[in-house]
Amino acid sequence: MRISFIGGGNMATAMIGGMVARGFAGDEVHVVEPDAAKRAQLHADFGVTTSAPDEALPASDAVVFAIKPQQFRTVAEAIAPQLGDALVVSIAAGIRSDAIGRWLGAGRVIRVMPNTPALVQAGIAGAYASPASTDADRQLATRVLESTGEIVWVDDEADLDGVTAISGSGPAYVFYFIESLQAAARAQGFDTETARRLAYQTFAGAVKLAQQSDDDAATLRQKVTSKGGTTERAINALENSQVRSTIIAAAAAAAARSKELGDELGRDAERND
Numbered sequence: 295m296r297i298s299f300i301g302g303g304n305m306a307t308a309m310i311g312g313m314v315a316r317g318f319a320g321d322e323v324h325v326v327e328p329d330a331a332k333r334a335q336l337h338a339d340f341g342v343t344t345s346a347p348d349e350a351l352p353a354s355d356a357v358v359f360a361i362k363p364q365q366f367r368t369v370a371e372a373i374a375p376q377l378g379d380a381l382v383v384s385i386a387a388g389i390r391s392d393a394i395g396r397w398l399g400a401g402r403v404i405r406v407m408p409n410t411p412a413l414v415q416a417g418i419a420g421a422y423a424s425p426a427s428t429d430a431d432r433q434l435a436t437r438v439l440e441s442t443g444e445i446v447w448v449d450d451e452a453d454l455d456g457v458t459a460i461s462g463s464g465p466a467y468v469f470y471f472i473e474s475l476q477a478a479a480r481a482q483g484f485d486t487e488t489a490r491r492l493a494y495q496t497f498a499g500a501v502k503l504a505q506q507s508d509d510d511a512a513t514l515r516q517k518v519t520s521k522g523g524t525t526e527r528a529i530n531a532l533e534n535s536q537v538r539s540t541i542i543a544a545a546a547a548a549a550a551r552s553k554e555l556g557d558e559l560g561r562d563a564e565r566n567d
Contacts, residue, residue, distance in 0.1 A: 295318075295322045295355055296322055296323075296324060296352060296353065296354045296355055297313070297318070297322060297323050297324070297354065297355065297356050297357075297358065297438060298323075298324040298325070298326065298351060298352065298354040298356070298357045298358070298380070299323070299324070299325045299326065299357075299358045299360055300326050300357060300358065300359045300360060300361055300369060300373060301325075301326070301327065301359070301360035301361040302325045302326075302327035302329070302332050302333065302336050302344070302360075303360060303361075304413060305360055305385060305408060305412060305413075306325065306358070306360035307336065308412045308413045308414075308415070308417075308442050309358070309360070309412065309438065309439075309441055309442050310323055310325070310336065310340055310342060311339070311340065311415075311441075312412075312415050312441030312442045313438060313441040314340045314341070314342075315415070315441070316440075316441050318441075319341075320340050320341025320342050320343075321341065321342070321343060323340065323342040323343070324342060324343045324344065324345070324351075324352050324354065325342055325343075325344045325345075326344070326345055326346070326347055326349075326351065327344060327345075327346070327347075328346060328347050330346070333345075333346070347369075347372070350376065351373060351376040351377075353378055353380075354378070354380045355380060355381065355434065356380055356381040356382075356383055356434055356435070356438065357373070357377060357380045357381070357382055357383070358383045358384075358385065358438065359382070359383070359384045359385065359386055359394075360385050360386075361386055362386065363386045363387055363388050363389050363559055366384075366386050366389050366394070366397070367393075367397050370394065370397040370398050371397055373398070374397065374398045374399050374400075377398055377399070377400060380400075381402050381404065381427070381431045381434060381435065382394060382395075382398055382400045382402060382403045382404065383403075383404045383406060383435055383438065384403065384404070384405050384406065385406045385407075385408055387407070387458070387462075387555070388552070388555045388556045388558075388559045389405075389556075389559055390405070390451060390556055390559070390560055391403040391405045391422065391424045391451060393559070393560060395424065401424065401426030401427075402424065402426050402427045402428070402431055403423075403424040403426075403427065404421055404422070404423050404424070404427060404431065404432070404435040405421070405422045405424075405451065405454065406419050406420070406421045406422075406435075406439060407419060407420040407421075407454050407457045407458050407461070407462050408439075408442065408462075409461045409462050409464065409465055410465050411443065411465060412442035412443055413442075415441070415442050415443060416442075416443050417442045417443035417444070418443050418444040418445070418446065418461050419439050419442070419443065419444070419445050419446070419461075420445075420446050420447075420448055420453070420454050420457030420458075420461065420462075421435060421436075421439060421445055421446070421447050421448070422447070422448050422449075422450075422451045422453070422454055423435070423447070432447070452553070454552075455549045455550075455552040455553045455556065456549050458548065458549065458552040459545040459546070459547075459548035459549035459552060460545060462548075462552075463545075463548045467541070467544070467545075468497070471497070472493050472494065472497055475492075475493040475496065475497070476489045476490055476492075476493040477489075479492050479493060515529070
């Protein structure tokens with residue numbers, strides 16, 4: 295087994311760390327990275343093999359492209375002659391599988407939308423497998439991707455725009471809510487550190503309770519909301535401010551922008567072909 299990463303940035307490092315923690319041997323993972331200091335750090339931390347971009351790529355079962363979308367075509371065309379029969383996995387945002395396949399001369403492409411909690415092995419990724427991909431390809435990709443959290447497979451590549459809107463951009467929505475809850479605590483007179491503790495642990499505890507409960511989120515909310523009580527007053531204020539519909543609209547805007555970016559990158563790819 296050999297999994298090669300093209301790019302050794304934060305997301306690649308998170309995936310590699312998770313893979314090693316889940317039983318991959320260091321010498322089963324190879325990283326192509328231009329920064330010599332980063333190559334040395336990856337080897338020291340995980341025991342992986344590394345190389346510079348101008349060195350030969352070892353024979354691999356899968357090649358994971360963990361690079362910026364703007365770099366993809368140039369890097370892909372340089373790697374293509376060395377790809378062999380490797381499965382292609384891309385975590386580059388917006389680059390669609392048909393363009394990836396053209397640039398690499400590969401039919402078996404798995405496109406992935408991860409999110410930043412992958413950095414602490416608590417992510418969730420959406421994944422799409424091109425029609426030429428096999429069940430074995432999906433199993434291999436799942437083994438790699440589950441190293442940083444959960445994975446949701448979609449049958450239509452366009453659904454990755456929705457994944458981007460919910461889980462890809464979602465951590466920012468959560469941070470926004472936590473930030474607001476901290477501000478509310480400060481407005482009640484608490485110092486910064488106490489406000490932070492109240493907001494962070496309230497959120498973390500509520501999520502843990504929800505994950506471990508058989509009740510859905512609406513039922514859990516209702517159980518906290520006593521008629522005529524303080525929580526009911528707060529929920530009414532949120533409803534009157536249309537917070538729920540605003541969140542839905544925000545996610546729709548993110549999905550629309552994800553599609554726009556994919557269309558733009560796709561048009562650029564077609565113009566350059």
